[in-house]
Amino acid sequence: MTSQLEIFNDLYRQLDQYYVDTLNPKKQIENAILYMLAQLDPYTVYYAQDQKEDLKQMTTGKYAGIGSVISYDKRLDRNIIREPYEGMPAAEAGLRPGDIILRIGDKEIGVCGKQDVAEYSSSISNALRGEPATSFQLVVKRPWVADSMTFKLTRRVVELPSVTYYGILADSVGYLSLNGYTEHTSRDVRLAFEDLKRKGAKRLMLDLRGNGGGLMMEAVNLVNLFLPRGYTVVSTKGKVKEEESSFKTRKEPWDTEIPLVVLTDFGTASAAEITSGALQDYDRAVIVGERTYGKGLVQQPRLLENGAMFKLTTSKYYIPSGRCIQAYEFENGMPKHLPDSLTKEFQTAAGRLVRDGGGINPDVNVKADSLPxxxxxxxxxxxxxxxxxxxxxxxxxxxxxxxxxxxxxxxxxxxxxxxxxxxxxDRGSSRMLDMLRKMAKLEGYAEVAKDEFKALEAKLSxxxxxxxxxxxxxxxxxxxxxxxxxxxxxxxxxxxxxxxxxxxxEGLKVLCDDARYRSILAAPKKK
Structure with missing residues (x-):
C-alpha cells in the first residue's frame, strides 16, 4: 500500500507542477477520494470538515436552523424555499414553497452566476443555520405577489419527526407512517401506538414504504415493542472481531398480541429492513407490499485528520433466521437481487420458508400501479x-x-x-420504436418498412x-x-x-380477516 500512495503523491505533485492550468487541490483530492469510495459501495461516504453537520443531521434528525428544504432553481439562477417543515420556524413565520431568497440578515444573496452551484447552495444553507435562539431577517420574492416580503425568523434545534402521520382507519385499524430511524424513533412510535389504542385501535398497520433506515438500535427498540425481552433482533459480522455483535430486545414489550401488518416497498431499506425482517422471522407481523431494497450493510462514522469524517461500511447484518438481506451486487448504484433459484432457504420461528438474495420478500405481494x-x-x-x-x-x-x-x-x-x-x-413506446428502427436498419429492413415506421411514429408521437x-x-x-x-x-x-x-x-383486507391473518403466519402443514 505504501508504494501505491507514493505513486499517487508523485503523480499529483507533477500535475501541480506541470499541468497547463492551475489546479484546485481541495477539489481534486476530494474528487479522487469520492471516486475511490464509490467503487466500494454506495454507503461508504466522505464528509469534508464543512459537511460534518450533514452527517450529524442524518443520524440524529437534528440541526439548528429554520426547518426547510432549499433548492437551486436553474431558471432563476437562485435558491428558493422548496419545502418548509410543519411546526418549524420557516413554516411558523409564513414562508412558502417557491419563495425566492434575496437577503439573509444584512447579506444580499445574488444570483449564482459562474459560481459552483453546490458551493453556492451550501453557502446559503449555512447562512440559514446557526446557533439556536439567534434571530435574523429573511427577505424573499414571492411569486404572484408584487413586492418583496420580509420575515423575522429565530433559529432553533430542528428535529425532523420520524412519525409523519398516524390515525384510525376503517374497522378499528390504527395506521402509522414512519419515514426514518433517528434518535427517539421507537419512543415516538410507542407514544403514537398508545394514543391509537386509546382511540380504539384493535389492529395496527406500520407503513415503512420509502423508509431508508437510520439508527440500527432504534430498529431493535422498535421491534422490542412487539417481542418479549431477550429475543435476538439482528447480528453483525465484519472483518474485525470488534464489529461482531448481537443485539437483543432488552425491555418488556408494549404488546405481543395485537395483530400487525407492515407495509414495504423497494424504498424500504437498512433499519427498516431489520424491523420488517425480524418481525417476519418471528412470525409477529404479516409483511404486505413489495420486495425491499436489500441494504444489509452497517456503517460507522470515523474521524479523519483536519476534522473531516467518513461513514465506513464495517460489517453486514443478519436477521434472526440467519439470512443476510444485502443485495449480492450493485449496478449503477442500484441493488441487484438474486432469483429464487439461486438463493438459500431459511425458516421463520414457526417453520415458514424465507430466502436471502437481497431484501425482504413480503408475505402478501402488492404490485404498484404501472404509470406512463x-x-x-x-x-x-x-x-x-x-x-x-x-x-x-x-x-x-x-x-x-x-x-x-x-x-x-x-x-x-x-x-x-x-x-x-x-x-x-416522451413516451416509452416512442423510445421502443427508435430501438426497433435501429434494429431494422442493422438487419436491412429499414427501407422496406419505411412507410410503416412513419405511420407508427405519427400514432405514437x-x-x-x-x-x-x-x-x-x-x-x-x-x-x-x-x-x-x-x-x-x-x-x-x-x-x-x-x-x-x-x-x-390490501393491508386492511389482511388485518380484518382473522382467519387469513392467522393462516399466513401459521406453521406450514406437514405433508
Missing amino acids: NFIDMLTISDALFDYVVKYRNTHDQIAPADEFHLTAAEYADFQAFVKEKKFTY PDINYDFKRWEKEVRKLVETAIVASFYYEKGAILATLQEDKFIQ
Missing part, C-alpha cells in the same frame, strides 16, 4: 411545482386534506398552465391533450396531493391518498 412516462415526467416537472406555487399564493385556504378536489375549471386551468410552460415528455384525458384520474390525484401538501404539509399529503392506496387497502 407522461405521469413520471409531470411529477418532477417545473410546471407542476410552479402551478402548485401559483395555487398556494392565490388561495387563502382549501378544503380539509381528505376532502379537497380540483373543480373541472381548475383541472382545465392546470392543463392550460402546463401547456403554456411548454412541458415536454406524444399527444398531451390525449394523455391529459386518458390519465385524468391519475393527474388529478397528483396535482391535488401536491396542492394539499403545500397547505397541510406531509401529513396532509398522506391523508389525501389513504383511501385510494392499494397497499393500505
